[in-house]
Amino acid sequence: MSAWRDRSGLADGAREKLAELAELMIPAASGMPSAGEVGVAGAQLDRVLGVRPDLREPVLRALSNTEPTGQLLANVEATDPEAYVALCLVIAGGYYMHPEVRRRLGYDGQEPDEVRAEIIPGYIEKGLLEPVLAQGPRFRAAPDETDRSRKADG
Amino acid sequence: MSAKEAAGDGEIPRVDALVVGAGCAGGVATLRLAKAGCSVVCLEQGDWSELAEFPAPRPEYELLIGREWANRPSLRGRAADYPIEESDSDIEALMWCGVGGSLIMYAGDWCRLRPSDFRVRTLDGVADDWPFTYGDLAPHYEKVDIEFGASGLGGDPSLPPGADPPHPPLPIGPAATRVARAHAQLGWHWWPGTNSVLSVPAGGRRVCAQWSTCQHGCPEGAKASTDRTHFPEAVEHGAKLVTGARAHRVVLDGRGRATGVEYLLPDGSEHRQRADVILLAASAIGTPRLLLLSATPGSPDGLANGSGLVGRRLMMHPFANVCGYFDEDLRGWNGHWGAKIVSYEFYETDASRGFVRGAKWSLYPTGGPLSAAVPTNPQVAPVWGSGHHRFVRERLGRGVNWGIFGEDLPDPDNRVTLADGLTDSSGLPAPKLTYRLSEEARRLLEFNVERAEESFLAAGARHVERQSLVRDAGWHPLGTARAGKDPSSSVVDGWGRSHDVPNLFVVDGSVFPTSGAANPASTIAAFASRAVDHLIAERTNQKVPV
Numbered sequence: 146m147s148a149w150r151d152r153s154g155l156a157d158g159a160r161e162k163l164a165e166l167a168e169l170m171i172p173a174a175s176g177m178p179s180a181g182e183v184g185v186a187g188a189q190l191d192r193v194l195g196v197r198p199d200l201r202e203p204v205l206r207a208l209s210n211t212e213p214t215g216q217l218l219a220n221v222e223a224t225d226p227e228a229y230v231a232l233c234l235v236i237a238g239g240y241y242m243h244p245e246v247r248r249r250l251g252y253d254g255q256e257p258d259e260v261r262a263e264i265i266p267g268y269i270e271k272g273l274l275e276p277v278l279a280q281g282p283r284f285r286a287a288p289d290e291t292d293r294s295r296k297a298d299g
Numbered sequence: 300m301s302a303k304e305a306a307g308d309g310e311i312p313r314v315d316a317l318v319v320g321a322g323c324a325g326g327v328a329t330l331r332l333a334k335a336g337c338s339v340v341c342l343e344q345g346d347w348s349e350l351a352e353f354p355a356p357r358p359e360y361e362l363l364i365g366r367e368w369a370n371r372p373s374l375r376g377r378a379a380d381y382p383i384e385e386s387d388s389d390i391e392a393l394m395w396c397g398v399g400g401s402l403i404m405y406a407g408d409w410c411r412l413r414p415s416d417f418r419v420r421t422l423d424g425v426a427d428d429w430p431f432t433y434g435d436l437a438p439h440y441e442k443v444d445i446e447f448g449a450s451g452l453g454g455d456p457s458l459p460p461g462a463d464p465p466h467p468p469l470p471i472g473p474a475a476t477r478v479a480r481a482h483a484q485l486g487w488h489w490w491p492g493t494n495s496v497l498s499v500p501a502g503g504r505r506v507c508a509q510w511s512t513c514q515h516g517c518p519e520g521a522k523a524s525t526d527r528t529h530f531p532e533a534v535e536h537g538a539k540l541v542t543g544a545r546a547h548r549v550v551l552d553g554r555g556r557a558t559g560v561e562y563l564l565p566d567g568s569e570h571r572q573r574a575d576v577i578l579l580a581a582s583a584i585g586t587p588r589l590l591l592l593s594a595t596p597g598s599p600d601g602l603a604n605g606s607g608l609v610g611r612r613l614m615m616h617p618f619a620n621v622c623g624y625f626d627e628d629l630r631g632w633n634g635h636w637g638a639k640i641v642s643y644e645f646y647e648t649d650a651s652r653g654f655v656r657g658a659k660w661s662l663y664p665t666g667g668p669l670s671a672a673v674p675t676n677p678q679v680a681p682v683w684g685s686g687h688h689r690f691v692r693e694r695l696g697r698g699v700n701w702g703i704f705g706e707d708l709p710d711p712d713n714r715v716t717l718a719d720g721l722t723d724s725s726g727l728p729a730p731k732l733t734y735r736l737s738e739e740a741r742r743l744l745e746f747n748v749e750r751a752e753e754s755f756l757a758a759g760a761r762h763v764e765r766q767s768l769v770r771d772a773g774w775h776p777l778g779t780a781r782a783g784k785d786p787s788s789s790v791v792d793g794w795g796r797s798h799d800v801p802n803l804f805v806v807d808g809s810v811f812p813t814s815g816a817a818n819p820a821s822t823i824a825a826f827a828s829r830a831v832d833h834l835i836a837e838r839t840n841q842k843v844p845v
């Protein structure tokens with residue numbers, strides 16, 4: 146935590162402001178935890194900035210906006226699109242990296258799941274290629290194509 | 300042919316063949332030459348990649364692909380990359396610089412041009428014919444299908460009959476099955492995609508594990524890239540691959556023959572490699588850049604540029620994206636990325652549409668939770684606050700994309716030149732792209748975007764999002780050293796041989812006279828295969844000057 150605060154040169158307030166904002170952006174609802182519950186402005190922020198140091202500067206710029214937290218996001222979106230995107234990525238990036246969030250979403254996208262080519266594809270069983278095949282050749286014949294006796298040219 | 304020592308040029312060893320660029324074309328060329336017994340050196344500015352370094356399994360994956368593992372070299376900014384000046388371009392170029400070239404990042408959508416693509420002038424009265432036909436290239440398409448381990452289903456009626464892909468097709472998954480059913484009902488073409496991704500183990504490589512991260516490195520090694528499919532074998536056959544070697548000049552002798560290439564290593568040291576024959580395979584941006592960097596007082600417009608076309612006629616396959624969202628969870632993040640299914644329904648010219656030529660469609664996944672929460676489509680605003688979780692749930696796993704690759708006709712004003720003031724990590728001028736999308740290509744994209752929306756609605760999509768002309772989607776730069784018969788209107792002949800410098804060849808995507816609309820890697824590989832087989836045969840017959 147402190148690394149970000151130290152290098153940012155901003156007081157503790159920046160991280161707190163981010164935490165407040167994140168809670169408004171991603172509240173607890175629909176069986177999902179809030180941003181604060183998974184530490185979006187804490188350990189998750191450090192992880193995000195660890196791999197995306199380029200986001201630090203625009204996020205700090207966004208947080209230096211003096212609007213009250215309720216209006217800050219809309220204000221940044223209107224005045225500094227780059228900082229807005231950075232803010233969204235930092236908050237959503239930290240949130241959706243959290244294992245508990247992924248578990249509740251049922252997201253197993255980054256786990257290996259080997260192809261089994263021996264399974265007959267459903268589209269064959271259901272005959273979904275038959276209408277395509279019934280139409281016959283679909284490519285446009287090109288002159289010279291049939292003249293295989295022609296000497297291939299450089 | 301065996302290695303020769305330098306004659307008269309100090310200690311510099313001389314080899315039969317020198318290849319610049321260890322990507323798609325460079326891999327095919329280097330292996331073919333080495334297997335034929337040639338002494339061959341390949342210079343590559345980047346390095347090897349390890350499977351373990353690819354970001355696929357990391358929780359930070361979706362953040363990493365926005366920077367360190369981005370497709371855009373200008374974003375990654377690695378020392379091996381070169382930056383690209385793109386402020387005058389409607390499309391930003393994507394690539395990878397390292398052994399394997401852009402295949403490290405490609406999606407593995409492995410498809411062929413159609414016969415009409417080789418006869419655009421004859422059939423549609425625009426652009427140019429290729430100096431050879433689909434039939435001439437077909438045996439090489441079949442060779443490279445085997446070398447790269449293509450997985451697919453034979454019998455696609457949008458192609459002339461020929462050998463089936465060597466491996467069975469990859470599973471298409473539930474979302475593509477829905478869309479396939481809709482196309483069957485609409486009477487529209489669809490076919491399971493052919494991908495250069497293994498559906499069964501082969502060649503010591505593992506089978507696809509459906510990470511859906513193909514465009515940022517395959518952690519299984521299941522996706523074919525020449526660092527796995529070609530270079531290890533080439534090295535076994537005696538080829539020498541020099542990594543970190545940035546070629547910056549092709550050197551000529553007084554008779555106008557190429558004698559070698561000068562290159563820089565990362566420590567700044569200068570080196571020179573001599574060779575009888577030089578093959579450029581540095582991509583349709585890297586190759587014209589090198590030819591322009593090789594200008595001399597005698598040829599101030601760049602090497603091999605008697606036609607004035609080096610760098611010109613840049614084509615990029617303008618890309619549009621249409622995303623269909625469905626009510627049920629279709630695990631839209633899962634599977635290979637390339638093409639689950641393809642459609643060539645709108646590929647061939649139909650003049651009643653108001654434009655000639657067409658587009659190829661590939662159905663591909665939608666990504667993970669971060670891209671669901673913060674859409675990459677700038678026209679779709681994220682939702683925050685109480686609606687956020689619903690917004691994400693309605694998107695994650697429920698969407699699937701039609702990627703639309705449009706044909707862009709060659710325009711001499713669309714081009715690669717050398718940038719003023721922007722340099723790579725060796726201090727060499729970066730390439731600059733000037734590219735404007737024609738009105739006709741815009742109409743072509745718009746037409747196809749509308750049809751793709753119809754496809755999704757017929758498949759039962761609840762909601763469709765469109766993005767016409769995606770700016771950061773220049774995955775297919777082509778055409779900047781075009782092949783042709785006439786030296787006044789082309790840079791190389793149909794075998795890739797320079798009209799001006801008889802022992803200089805271009806074998807990469809630069810040679811395309813027109814772009815077609817199909818993803819180009821298999822055509823690039825097939826061109827290199829045909830050109831190098833011919834070169835080897837001619838050298839055996841002593842026709843190529845040494």
Ligand SMILES: Cc1cc2nc3c(=O)[nH]c(=O)nc-3n(C[C@H](O)[C@H](O)[C@H](O)COP(=O)(O)OP(=O)(O)OC[C@H]3O[C@@H](n4cnc5c(N)ncnc54)[C@H](O)[C@@H]3O)c2cc1C
Nearest residue numbers: 320322323324344396400401405406408546585807818820
């Ligand atoms: C994200 C992405 C997705 C793609 N998806 C697909 C797809 O699904 N299907 C498809 O068909 N195509 C796809 N492509 C395109 C495909 O990868 C390229 O068309 C193909 O790799 C180009 O082959 P090439 O040999 O011309 O160049 P490359 O494969 O790019 O190789 C060029 C090599 O030359 C090296 N080089 C350049 N300049 C120098 C120099 N001066 N000195 C030394 N070395 C140099 C580079 O470092 C690089 O390694 C994709 C590309 C990208 C970036």
